[in-house]
Amino acid sequence: AQKITQTQPGMFVQEKEAVTLDCTYDTSDQSYGLFWYKQPSSGEMIFLIYQGSYDEQNATEGRYSLNFQKARKSANLVISASQLGDSAMYFCAMREFRGGADGLTFGKGTHLIIQP
């Protein structure tokens, strides 16, 4: 079973609208972290936001917020007031903090295109 599922391969959104990118995860660990990265066409993975499994409040970083619903194993990324420069691939990732954890597990990504 996939550990990280991103169900939206591609999205078109009008500039200035809010965007929600879906991410569900699967783990039996109690201690884990959830990450969102943006990857423009240049290839660099840009860190956006992090949520720890024990964090009680949803993480926020500027225009980015993470809608963390632990019982549903959901970690959706919300981008408020989208901009043309937000067009990129977006990846959700998880790290399980048990001993011997194997790095980050990534979803397949969502290709977001912001239209003027």
Next chain:
Amino acid sequence: KAGVTQTPRYLIKTRGQQVTLSCSPISGHRSVSWYQQTPGQGLQFLFEYFSETQRNKGNFPGRFSGRQFSNSRSEMNVSTLELGDSALYLCASSWGRDTGELFFGEGSRLTVL
């Protein structure tokens, strides 16, 4: 503060050759991990180093190896290159192992002909 630096950014090799990629982490970061990104397989974890010791290794053949130096800089090596090794190789650094901030470099794009 300089980010994660990877060299070279682009390279072309032929089957059977070997390649060495370099990663300089953010100053003060002691953990370096490597990932392979391909259109078919997506992003896959290769290995992680912390304080010069390999801590974890992903499901890759022994042709893929790496090391970390005392200044936290890391190299990865791929021997006997195959066409399927063509990929973007990404390096990430963090100050510790179990941390919420993991920063990536721009990657090294390898093409195997």
